[in-house]
Amino acid sequence: GGSASASTIKQVKLERESELRIEVGNETPLKLRLLNGSAEIFGSELAPEMWLTFPPRLKFAVFTWYSATIEMDGATETDYTADETPMVSYVNVHAVLEGRRNRAKALSPNDSEASQGPRVIVVGPTDSGKSTLSRMLLSWAAKQGWKPTFVDLDIGQGSITVPGCIAATPIELPIDPVEGIPLEMPLVYFYGHTTPSNNVDLYKTLVNELAQMLETQFARNAESRAAGMVINTMGWIEGTGYEVIKSKPDDDVNADKLLLHAIDTFKANVVLVLGQEKLFSMLKAVAKSKPNVDVVKLQKSGGVVSRNAKYRQKSRGYRIREYFYGLANDLSPHSNIANFSDLLVYRIGGGPQAPRSALPIGADPIANPLRVTPVNIDRDLLHMVLAVSYAKEPDQILSSNVAGFIYITDIDIQRKKITYLAPSAGELPSKYLIMGTLTWLET
Numbered sequence: 001g002g003s004a005s006a007s008t009i010k011q012v013k014l015e016r017e018s019e020l021r022i023e024v025g026n027e028t029p030l031k032l033r034l035l036n037g038s039a040e041i042f043g044s045e046l047a048p049e050m051w052l053t054f055p056p057r058l059k060f061a062v063f064t065w066y067s068a069t070i071e072m073d074g075a076t077e078t079d080y081t082a083d084e085t086p087m088v089s090y091v092n093v094h095a096v097l098e099g100r101r102n103r104a105k106a107l108s109p110n111d112s113e114a115s116q117g118p119r120v121i122v123v124g125p126t127d128s129g130k131s132t133l134s135r136m137l138l139s140w141a142a143k144q145g146w147k148p149t150f151v152d153l154d155i156g157q158g159s160i161t162v163p164g165c166i167a168a169t170p171i172e173l174p175i176d177p178v179e180g181i182p183l184e185m186p187l188v189y190f191y192g193h194t195t196p197s198n199n200v201d202l203y204k205t206l207v208n209e210l211a212q213m214l215e216t217q218f219a220r221n222a223e224s225r226a227a228g229m230v231i232n233t234m235g236w237i238e239g240t241g242y243e244v245i246k247s248k249p250d251d252d253v254n255a256d257k258l259l260l261h262a263i264d265t266f267k268a269n270v271v272l273v274l275g276q277e278k279l280f281s282m283l284k285a286v287a288k289s290k291p292n293v294d295v296v297k298l299q300k301s302g303g304v305v306s307r308n309a310k311y312r313q314k315s316r317g318y319r320i321r322e323y324f325y326g327l328a329n330d331l332s333p334h335s336n337i338a339n340f341s342d343l344l345v346y347r348i349g350g351g352p353q354a355p356r357s358a359l360p361i362g363a364d365p366i367a368n369p370l371r372v373t374p375v376n377i378d379r380d381l382l383h384m385v386l387a388v389s390y391a392k393e394p395d396q397i398l399s400s401n402v403a404g405f406i407y408i409t410d411i412d413i414q415r416k417k418i419t420y421l422a423p424s425a426g427e428l429p430s431k432y433l434i435m436g437t438l439t440w441l442e443t
């Protein structure tokens with residue numbers, strides 16, 4: 001590891017197949033450019049000599065296949081060079097996927113089976129580099145002219161939109177090392193919680209909805225069908241399943257089942273397992289009954305930075321801030337005031353249940369996890385992030401994707417007024433709002 005360094009200009013020479021691993025300092029951004037040679041950041045090539053500005057706390061690597069000289073200006077938390085990386089094995093996977101895309105494209109688009117490109121799902125423990133590998137595979141494909149679809153099922157640390165969502169978006173260009181995934185037209189479903197154990201049925205339902213919607217889009221778009229998808233998943237932990245479930249020891253959610261559900265639902269045919277023997281053999285065993293599914297074990301990169309629960313919590317906050325204010329504070333969200341009666345807030349599942357005494361004899365007070373119920377507007381909504389549904393009727397809420405999000409900044413009970421932050425001024429695309437447990441404290 002490196003040490004905190006002063007804010008000075010510094011040059012680093014990278015040898016063939018090595019990388020410069022950087023954690024930007026907590027306070028100030030870092031400027032960096034490619035002086036000579038060639039290099040890429042998570043699959044996206046650097047333009048020569050152009051300064052890039054990386055925001056505080058960002059963790060990334062500049063990798064070169066041949067050789068490169070990098071210049072940095074600013075303070076880093078860490079920066080060091082590593083010549084052992086799993087990049088060759090990752091790019092080999094890319095080459096195999098590339099072959100499958102070409103085959104899919106060459107085949108008749110009327111044969112929807114044969115003309116389907118690879119559907120890759122990336123699985124592994126938390127902090128194994130799943131998002132990073134997904135990103136490289138997408139950027140390498142985009143560089144070769146494909147428009148693969150990125151599907152992010154990670155409701156904790158997703159990279160398409162705010163936490164608590166599952167989402168998909170086409171990737172048409174290599175992903176920008178600073179800006180990340182372009183947000184032009186993501187297809188987003190709001191789950192509303194950051195762990196699947198809050199409502200497993202809802203999670204699965206939304207995964208089904210997203211998959212169905214993509215299936216419809218693929219059916220009429222041979223180009224994106226041939227390019228296929230890359231699906232990022234939540235972190236898996238031996239024995240307990242998803243890491244996020246550990247906080248609830250009485251929870252019997254079987255994370256393996258959620259992974260298998262995702263593999264089946266998206267008809268994934270390539271499963272990439274990052275650094276987890278047990279998960280690999282489990283999936284390998286399951287795949288025996290699925291001749292079309294290849295399960296591949298890949299090494300975790302030594303550069304992947306582990307993030308603890310507190311860090312994860314914080315970065316969820318930053319994600320929400322970024323949605324409203326932009327990465328570099330370049331967006332200006334609008335504060336709006338509405339009457340309580342203007343907005344219809346709903347929640348899905350959970351919530352207060354009828355007491356047993358209020359139910360007919362023999363009835364079970366277990367709430368239907370998929371029931372959509374109206375929520376009374378009160379102080380509990382303060383600091384919540386709500387999704388704006390595309391639903392036209394309440395009974396469409398469960399199956400509808402969302403247009404965006406609002407953040408509740410004030411509730412005036414007396415005047416029955418609600419103040420919220422929205423990405424822009426003007427009327428919301430719909431009055432149907434979905435509430436989960438996603439909150440944010442603007443700082």
Ligand code: ATP
Nearest residue numbers: 059060061126127128129130131132235303304305
């Ligand atoms: P999670 O399960 O929490 O979503 P993950 O398995 O998707 O985690 P990543 O998000 O890909 O893990 O990686 C964790 C962090 O490590 C990220 O900040 C990423 O940018 C950083 N990182 C990944 N690979 C490298 C590398 N080779 N050098 C430096 N930083 C890296």
